Amino acid sequence: MSAAAPAAALATGRTRGREGSALARRVRRAVVSVVVFVLLWELGSRLKWPWVGDAPPPSAVLKVWLPLLTDPGYWYSWYQSSRRVLTGFLFAQLIGIPLGLAMATNRVFNDLTFPVFEVLRPIPPLAWVPAAIIFWPTQESSIAFVTFLGAFFVVVINVLGGAKSIDVRYFQSAYSMGATKWDVFRRIILPATLPSIFVGAAVGMGITWEVVVAAEMISGGGGAIQSSAGGGLGFFIWNSYIGFSYPQIVVGMISIGIAGYISSSIIRAVGVVCTPWLRTR
């Protein structure tokens, strides 16, 4: 062994130590800030500060939450919402990714569909809720449709943008070396678009959670549809609001936050696995 090896090991050890202390500092500060935030919230809620005074204090939230953890109804709401999110999300990917790729690769198809797409895109997904309820036979399918719409436009736009930003020289050199159209699609377009597909999926996942919550609240709280049709966390929140159990509203909000965070983490993890060439950067 040469003398350079231990020196290098020492150096990396030292930088790792420095990084470690930076991480420790960050964790310490994060804990401090979240604790201070919760304390301020508790204090503000108890001392009736403006606005915060009307929100339930964290202690009351915790007191309501703990018994709920063993309540099967609460977990059924989790299941219901997750199922709806997943349905809408998967349909958005299944339809959106091929559509985006087709628009990016076929000029005629792009000219034909993109203007219509652009006209429909600015309409917020939730504005579709009543129309969806009228059109689809069951409440479940209309919620799924609105959830699908929420992710669909983001997915298509991201795939399209990713495919269009590919350098033309890649295509030119591939074709000049005898690549077929399929080769170009499989070896250039698909890998180049994959990162933006995952960006679109992550953003789309966030929007689907938003949409599901609102759709559940509107269809549950609108009064037109029978409320017994199916729980879900959005309906859980709305029901707590109707029943004046305000701490339970916050429980619902935090639960959705956790659920949303878990789902985007999963997508990020899958994205890292599927695009290994981006990891070195």
Add this chain to the structure above:
Amino acid sequence: MDLIVQSLAGESVREHVIALLRSTAPFAALSDKLLGRIAVIATLERVPRGEVIYQVGDPAKDLYVVASGQVRHALGPGAQATVLVKVVGRGDVIGWAALLKDRSRRLAKTTALEESELLKIRGDQLMEVLGDDPVAAQEVLERCAKMIIEDFTVPAWLAQVQVLPTGKAAAGTRAGGASNIRGLALFMHRISKWLQGPTPYLMVVGFALFFGAWYLLSEVFHLWRFASIPGPHQVLIEWLNPNPVYGLSVYSSEYYIHIWSSIRRILIGFTIATAVGVPVGLFLGWSRTFREYVFPVFETLRPIPVLAWVPLAIVMFKSGAETPVIFLATLASFYATALNTMLGVESIDEAYPRAAACLGASKWQIFRHVVIPGALPYIFTGLQISVGVAWFSLVAAEMVSGEYGLGYVINTSYVNVRYPTIVIGMITLGIVGYVTSALVRMAGDYMMQWRVRELALGGRE
């Protein structure tokens, strides 16, 4: 050549030549004295019908001014001009190649179509005469250049402005012409180019397919579930109806009240979110301490969907339906703006603030002149997203709790079974939402013109 040479000594002939020269474009502005000197070196020749005055490739020695008759001027092979063959008459100048240095050759063949009189001027002698009066010479050459350009450039409108850059006198008029071209003419040119491609026609076909399918499914065939959906024709009739069946059309004042209340909420929410979000984002990116203390709370709250806040917002802001709705729009915008601004600051190359600090910039100067402009592209991306999500949450908030606004229109129309009004509300939302985000994009392009130019040069499209 069988040319009849005539002496120009006589005074009357001299006057005649000066008058002729004054009627031509290149010599029109010269003084009598100078024209007189040119008249001395000029000779008047008579050319019979069918006579070839010069051929393509002949050495160019003389400049000709047509005094009478008609001459056919045909450019030689390879000349890139729109008009290859033209007929010139009295007052036209041909053979300008004689004015070029280094013994140039003829580019065209000229033939007399009838018996013609030509004023023949030796090119080198003319240049000598003009050399004594540089201002006049410049004028003559400039006008010749303009003539040449008219011969050799493609569209006529371009020839009127693309004068060679000489002389100060004409600068003013020239600048005016050039700006004209850049504005309307260029726009029209682009429009005509666009119309020549298949894109606009495919677009029309696409819309026709979309609306046609909608119309046929809902109003003609009444297929399956489509029967319950209002068709495009029905919606249009209701939308443009002075006496709307369901109470809402472009003629009812209520329609504009709803639009205005939504826009007002967006405006308030967006303004607050920008005023708070941009500074917070800048500090999050700029100061590590601030980021490490504040960002965890930010990240804890952010996964909670804005729409899940609706009931809590109603509980917290009791003052009517207005404040909770604005709060939700603000919250949604705030996340987008603050996060993108932070990313923008982090995207700045570390070398820039260091270089500025090395050159003695204060912290404030770095912040003002490096950090803010560097983050601007991301800030505007954030603002565009922020307008979008503001509308997104506004609609949901209005649907759940609102007294006016487009989301409220959509929801109440559903509850009261006024189905065409739902679609009117949706379309209006789409239009208003599109306009607001276009405005933000335009403001961004205006404030970051350096970036627009960069993208235009580097981008593929």
